[in-house]
Amino acid sequence: MKSDLIEVAQEAGFQNPNEQGYYGSFGGAYIPEMLQRNVAELKESYLKIMAEESFQQEFQQLLRDYVGRPTPLFYAERLSEELGSNIYLKREDLCHTGAHKINNTIGQILLARRLGKTRIIAETGAGQHGVATATVCALKGMECIVYMGEKDIERQAPNVARMKLLGAKVVPALSGSKTLKDATNEAIRDWINNPIDTHYIIGSVVGPHPYPDLVARFQSVISQEIRTQLLEKTGSENPTHVVACVGGGSNAAGAFYHYLDELSVKLVAVEAAGHGVNSGMSAATTQLGKSGVLHGSKSLVMQTEDGQVVEPHSISAGLDYPGIGPLHANLFKSGRGTFLSATDDEALEAAFHISKIEGIIPALETAHAFAALPRMNLTPKDVVVVCLSGRGDKDLATYMKAMGL
C-alpha cells in the first residue's frame, strides 16, 4: 500500500519540476525577454554540466576538503529527553562560513566557470549568502558583486565587512524598501544589463526556472548525507520527521530533498511569524500569501489586494522574504508538507534554550525550527531530524540585546 502511494507521489513529482519548471501550479519562468538568453542558457546546460564526471569530482572534493562535509548528524540527548522523543541535528552550522548556503555557492561557481562566465553577482539579506558567494569567488578568483538592501547593510555590518575582506564589492540596493526583495531586484537588473559575461548566483530555491531546481539539487547533499548517517545510527535511512526553517526555503529543500517522495516521512517547514501571524508584522508566507508572481516565478507571495508586494517582518533577516520557493508552495498546497510558524520571541527563547542544553548556539533562522518542536506532539517512537542550518555568531548582537547585555 505504502509503495503504491510513493509511486503515485513520484509520478506527480514533489522533487522535480516539469519541463516548464512547474511544481504543481507553482514555478515557471516569468521573466522579461532581456533575461531570456541567460536563463535559457542555464536551463539547457545545468543538468548536463552537473552530470559531468569532472564536475561531480570537483564539486564533491570541494564539499569535502573546503566546506568540511559530510557534516555530522548529532543525537541531541538532552533535547530528546526533554521532548520525550529522538532528535537528531544535521550540523550545517559546521560548514565553512557557518551555514548551508555554501553548498549552493560552490555548485554554482563551478557551473558558472563551465559556462565561461567571469563575473558573479548575488543578492543577500542577512549577508550569509553574500559571504558564501564572496568566499567561492575568492576561491576561484572571480569578480564578485553583492547587492544588499541599504537597510540590511546598516544592520548586518559584520557580514558586510566579511564580504569586503573576501574581495567582494557590496552594492547598496536603494530602491523600494531597501531590503532583500529589492537587493534581488537590483541583482536581476544587473544581469539584464550584463547579459554575456555574468552569472547570477541566487541564494535560495526561488527565481525563474531552473533556479529552484538547481539550488535544491546543490542543497540535496544535506538529505543525502542524512540518509546514510541515519541508517548507520538507527538501522533505517528514513526518519519520521524532517524539520527545517523556511524563508525562501533552501535549507529545507536540501533537508527534504531525498524524502520528498517518501510519503512516510513527515516534512515540517517552520516559517517566521514575526510579531504573530496576524500582527501585520510577519513573514509567514504560506499563511498570509496568495498565488502570484515574484522574482520570476509563480508562487505564494505576500501582497496587498492590488498585487503590490508587501515588506515582511522577521527578527531573522534570513527569513524576512515575502515569497517562498515554488517547491515549498506545492508542498503546502498539496498537503505533503506541514507548515508551522514561530514568532520572534519564540525563536529567541528557543535559541537561548538550545544554547544552554546542547551547547550549540543556533542561527536565529534555525531557532524557528527548534521553537516548533514542542508543539509537534512527538513520541518516543519518533525519529526527528532537525536541519541546524546555521550558527548563531552572526546573531550575537540580537541575542545580546535580548539578554539585556
Add this chain to the structure above:
Amino acid sequence: MSKLSEVFKHKSNNVLNVYCTAGYPQLDSTLQIIKTLQDNGADIIELGMPYSDPLADGPVIQASSLVALDNGMTIAKLLEQLKNALSSDKRAAIILMGYMNPVLQYGFEKFCADAAAVGVDGLILPDLPEYEYETEYGAIIKKYGLDFIFLVTPETSEERVRKLDSLSSGFLYAVSSSSTTGNEKDFNAVEQYLKRLQSYNLQNPIMVGFGIKDKETFSTACKYANGAIIGTAYIKALEGVADVESATKNFLDSILK
C-alpha cells in the same frame, strides 16, 4: 481593424509612442497627459500600471512607480479614470504596460474585459512568457480584442524573433539593447541590430524602445524601424513639474520639431 493597426496603416514611419506611469506625477495627471500627448503628436500612449517590483525598468521609471503607488494609483483606479475618456475617434492608441502580479490579483480575464471596455487597445506585460501566453493567457487577451506586444532584444535569436512576431499583434517592441529602461548607450551599436530585424520582413511593425531620449535618437531609430518609444526621458521631464501640460508640450516639441 484594431486601433494600433490603424495607426500603422496611416503612418508607417516616425510613429511616436510615449510612455508614462499612470498616477504620476499626480494621481489625476493621467487624463491631462493623454490629452496633451495626443494633441501634440504622440501616436501611441503607453500607460504604465505601477508595481512595487518592476524588474524590467530602470531606476527612473521605478521611482515614478513608487510615487504613483504613494499617490494611490491602482489598476482599478486607472480603469475608472479611463472610463469615458477614450471615446474620441481621433485619439491616440492606448496601451497598458505592467507586470503580471497586479494583473493576476485583479483577475486576468476581468482585467482584459475591463480594459477593453474602457477602450484600451493593447497590452505589454514583459514578464508574461510566451509559453504561458500560448497555453493560458493569449486566448483570453484575444477574446477581448486586445493586441498583445512581445519584446525582442539584440540577444533574441532569429528563430525566437519570428516566433514572438507571430504571437504579437499591433507591433513588435524592439528593445535596443539588453538592458533595463533608461540606460545610456552608444546608439551606433544598435543600428546593426535594427537593420537585422528589418531584414527579417516581420509581420508586425517594429517600434524601438530603451535609450530613445531626444530628437536625434528618435530619428535614428526611425531610420530602421516604424517608430520609437520614449519613456525615461519623458518621466524625467515631468519630475517636479507643476504644469504637466506645458512640460508635455515642450517635451514633444523637442522631439518632433
